[in-house]
Structures are given as C-alpha cells and as structure tokens.
Amino acid sequence: MTSARVLLHEETLEPSFLPPRLVRRDAELSLLLRRYRDGLGKGVPFHLLLTGGIGSGKTALARRLGADLERGGRLGDAPVRATYINCWRRASDRTVMLDLLRSVDVSLPDRGYSLSEMMDVFEQGIRRAPAHRLVLLDEASALVRGETKLVYLLSRSREVELGSISLVLIASEDLFRYLDPASRSSFGVTHRLALAPYDGDALTEILLARSELALRRGSFDREVLSQIARIAGPNGDARFALEMLLNAARIADDEGADSLGAEHVRRAKGSLLPTVTESHLEELSTHELGVLLALSRSLKGKGASVPSQKLRAAHTALLEELGGAAMSRTTFWRTLKELERDGLVVLEATGSGESSRVAMDELPASLLATLLEERLSATRAQKT
Ligand SMILES: Nc1ncnc2c1ncn2[C@@H]1O[C@H](COP(=O)(O)OP(=O)(O)OP(=O)(O)O)[C@@H](O)[C@H]1O
Ligand SMILES: [Mg+2]
Numbered sequence: 001m002t003s004a005r006v007l008l009h010e011e012t013l014e015p016s017f018l019p020p021r022l023v024r025r026d027a028e029l030s031l032l033l034r035r036y037r038d039g040l041g042k043g044v045p046f047h048l049l050l051t052g053g054i055g056s057g058k059t060a061l062a063r064r065l066g067a068d069l070e071r072g073g074r075l076g077d078a079p080v081r082a083t084y085i086n087c088w089r090r091a092s093d094r095t096v097m098l099d100l101l102r103s104v105d106v107s108l109p110d111r112g113y114s115l116s117e118m119m120d121v122f123e124q125g126i127r128r129a130p131a132h133r134l135v136l137l138d139e140a141s142a143l144v145r146g147e148t149k150l151v152y153l154l155s156r157s158r159e160v161e162l163g164s165i166s167l168v169l170i171a172s173e174d175l176f177r178y179l180d181p182a183s184r185s186s187f188g189v190t191h192r193l194a195l196a197p198y199d200g201d202a203l204t205e206i207l208l209a210r211s212e213l214a215l216r217r218g219s220f221d222r223e224v225l226s227q228i229a230r231i232a233g234p235n236g237d238a239r240f241a242l243e244m245l246l247n248a249a250r251i252a253d254d255e256g257a258d259s260l261g262a263e264h265v266r267r268a269k270g271s272l273l274p275t276v277t278e279s280h281l282e283e284l285s286t287h288e289l290g291v292l293l294a295l296s297r298s299l300k301g302k303g304a305s306v307p308s309q310k311l312r313a314a315h316t317a318l319l320e321e322l323g324g325a326a327m328s329r330t331t332f333w334r335t336l337k338e339l340e341r342d343g344l345v346v347l348e349a350t351g352s353g354e355s356s357r358v359a360m361d362e363l364p365a366s367l368l369a370t371l372l373e374e375r376l377s378a379t380r381a382q383k384t
Contacts, residue, residue, distance in 0.1 A: 004216055006260055007249040012213040013242055018063050019213070023205045025061055028193060032065050033072075035190070036166065040075040040132045045166040047155050047186045051174055052195030055237030058170050061195070062136045065168070069134060078164065081131040084138065091142035093150040094118070100135065101125065115149065123162055132164045133157075141171045141305075142348065144178045151179070155186040197236025203229035206238050207245055215249060220260045224248075227265050244268050284342075287327070287335045289376060294318045295345065295360055305348060305359035308336070322376070 011017060022029060032048065039046035052058045066082030073079065083103040085096055097118045098110055104125025108118065126133065135154060137143065144151060157165035167186075169175055174194070176187060198206065207225040228248065232241035247268035252260050284292070294315035298306045306314075312332055319326060327335075336358065339345045346359040 004219075004258060006215055006219040006252045006257070007246075008216050009214045010246070013210060013246040013249075015239065015242075018060065018067065019210065021209065022057065022060055022064055023209050024198070024202045025057055025195075028061060028195065029064060029068070032061075032193070033068060036065070036069055036134070037072070037075055040069075040080065040164065040166065043076050043164065045132070045155075045157055045164050047167040047191055048169070049175055049187050049192045050168055050170045050195070051172065051193070053197050053236060054172060055235070055239035055241075056195040056197055057238055058172075058195060059138055062138065062168050062170050066134050066136055075132060078131050080134055081129075082134040082136060084136045086138045087143045088139040091146055093143075093148055096137065096143065096150055097122070103133075104129065119153065119160075119162070126163050130163065132166065134166050134168065136168045136170065138170045140169045140175060141173060141178075144169065144171070144175045145348075145350075152183045155183050198238055199236065200226070200229045200233045203232060203236065203238060203241050207241055210242060211245065214246075215260070219252075219258065224260050224262060224265060227262055231265070231269055285335075285338075286376070287331065288339055288342075288344075290318060290322075290324070290327075291315055291332070291335045291339060292344065292360075293376065295358060299360060305346075305357040308347075308356050308358050311358050 007013075012019075035048075036046050050058050050062055063082075063084055066080075066084060069075075069080040070082050081103075083100065085099045087096055093115055094110070097115060098108065101108055101118060101122055104122060106121055106125045108121065113121075137151075140151075151167070151169070153160055154162070154165050154167050157163060169187075174192075176184065176192065179187060204222065204226045207228055208222065211220045211225060225245070228241055228244050232238075232244060244265065245268075248260055248264040251267050252264045255264070257264065291311075294317075295306070295311055297318070298311055298314045312329070315332065316326060336345065336347065340347050344360065348357045348359060350356055
C-alpha cells in the first residue's frame, strides 16, 4: 500500500510564491499601508528604504505591500500600480529603466537610447495609464552604490513631471549613507524601516503557516517544524528554513513516509545546497576554502558584502587560528579571482582594485561556514 503524499502544493514553498498572509509582520505591513495610503490619497508620493538581514522577509513584505495597495482600489484620483524589479543583475539605471518601460507596456531595444530619452518615453507611457506608480527596487545595493541618477529622478517625480511615483528601495544593508544628498531628503527617518531578524518562535510560526498551504493536513506537527526553525535559527533566515522544509518534505515522499519526521529534517539539512556541497566544495583548493570560510564569517548576520581589506584581515586571523602559514597578498587576490570565476563570490569594484568589496549573496553564510569548517577539519585530520 502506498501512503498519501506529504507535499501537495510544492509551488507554495517556492521562493517566488507570495504568501497571502505574512506571519508576525502585521505591524510593519499596516504601518506601511497607512503611510502610503495617507500620502497617495493626498496626491503626495511616499518613499521608503526597507532593510533587514537575509531571509528577514523584505521581498515578501514589499511585494505584499504592492499587492495590497493595488487591491485597495483608487487612492485620491487614481488606482495604484506596483512594479517589482530585482536589481541584483541589473545594477544600472538603463537596465532598470528598461524594466520600468516594460511596466508601462513599452519595449525599447536596449541600445541607442539615453537615460533622458528613456525617461521621456516612460513619461508618455505613464500618461496613457494614469496611476500612482509604486516602484519596488529590490536588491538595490549595487544600484545605489553606483552612480544612480534614476533613484533621484524617481524620488522627485513631481518636480520632474513624471506624475505620482513612489519608491521602495530594498537592501540588506542601510543604503541611506550611499544616497546622494539630494535624494536623502526623500528618505528621512519616517521613511526607513529596518526589519528585525525572526527569532526561533517566529520561524516556527512561518513554517507552520506555509506547511498549512503546502503539506497534507496531519502530515506534520509543530515539533518537527520547530526542529527546522532551530537549525535555521541563528540568522533568522526564513528562506533557509523554508528551503529545508521543502527538502525534508521531498525526502519524506521519496521514502513513502506518511508524515514528516525528524530524520527527514536531518537528511534535508545534509543535502541542502547540493551544487555547492557536492560538486564545488570537493573541487576547491584549501586556499579557496579558507578564503570562503573567512568570507562567510565576515558576512555572518551583516551586510551582503565586505571590503576586501577586511576580508583579508579576517582571513589572516583565520589562518593564525588554524595554525596555517600566512598567505601573500598576491595569492589572496588570485584565490579571490578563482572564486569569482567559479561563481562563488562577486567582486564589486569601488574604484581601484585594492578597495573592492566581496559579496556572496546566493548562499546562507551560516550554513556555508558549517560546511567549510567540517571540510577543513577533515582535511586537517587526514594530514595528522
Ligand atoms: N512573515 C512571513 N510569513 C510567511 N512567509 C514569510 C515571512 N517572511 C518571509 N517569508 C518567506 O520566507 C522566504 C524569504 O523571505 P524574503 O525572500 O522576503 O526574504 P528577504 O529578506 O527578501 O531575503 P534576501 O535578503 O535573501 O532577499 C520567502 O519564501 C518568503 O515568502
Ligand atoms: Mg529578498
């Protein structure tokens, strides 16, 4: 006899799924809804800087805000139209602008137009369908740290006669200090919201709410979910917790189990990030592993990137701690370049090469640290 499956609606655990209700973020959501409705109702755009650690629900909250404002109907004289743009791989004004143009149903070839020409076309598009535009720029760090003019232009939509455009800038680090003085005036203290990391309890509630959508009723209990929350806990990363839930449910189904158990969770933990653990980590040199570990430690719970000098200092300290020989600056840089070529880190130039920043946004730093520490101690054990 085959048992009923555990995982019934896998798509509701995918990162792209926007949950209808956000657990433990009601206060933040209603505050933001109120601010936007008050502003837009009077015809005044509202701008927001939304920050918080990895997996703290920034993207979910921003998209929920956009969807709820759209659903709420007209504010003052116009409806709300939200446009979500992830700027991670489109960190230039022009590439973001192309997406904005698409949101007003214009598609331009990505060459041959200046930013101001694109702005003109955008303005025509907006005029054809008057609305309060809510522009959600996610992963906006690189964009804002670069020489963006777009943020300024959009935050001054009234003055530059673009109609009503409200901005939400989303990042894991505080972007205020990177804004030019003219844009800063649009992001005063009431325009900044920093999401606190989820604690174990909140993660359990989130897992519970999402399990109710995704899993068969009766196939999970609070205890197994709090086990997942405990593992994902230290960084309050809901993304990691949900990924583990999805994997554990798949493992339970592969096994034909009729409910999710602690052993499935343990195996899910071991099998997470298979691309990194199995193929990449095996092939990496000890140099590369050391630099990655120093990087994951420097990134733990902090921003999405660190200055390379800081990373080098952390790496030197790590080598001392492990009793390894110091690494020359040249070797350090070569190793970083190799990691970049492997797609494991991103080097962001900030002028001269020496002052670049190193980012590793794709992987939960906490998990990587654990994996690398295990691997390094195995290597050490083999040597002795
Ligand atoms: N309060 C919540 N209730 C239900 N699900 C949530 C909640 N917060 C986050 N999630 C879910 O957790 C996952 C991670 O959240 P989200 O992507 O919004 O985090 P983030 O802060 O944008 O992370 P990152 O910095 O990596 O971009 C998503 O699948 C999201 O739907
Ligand atoms: Mg996000």
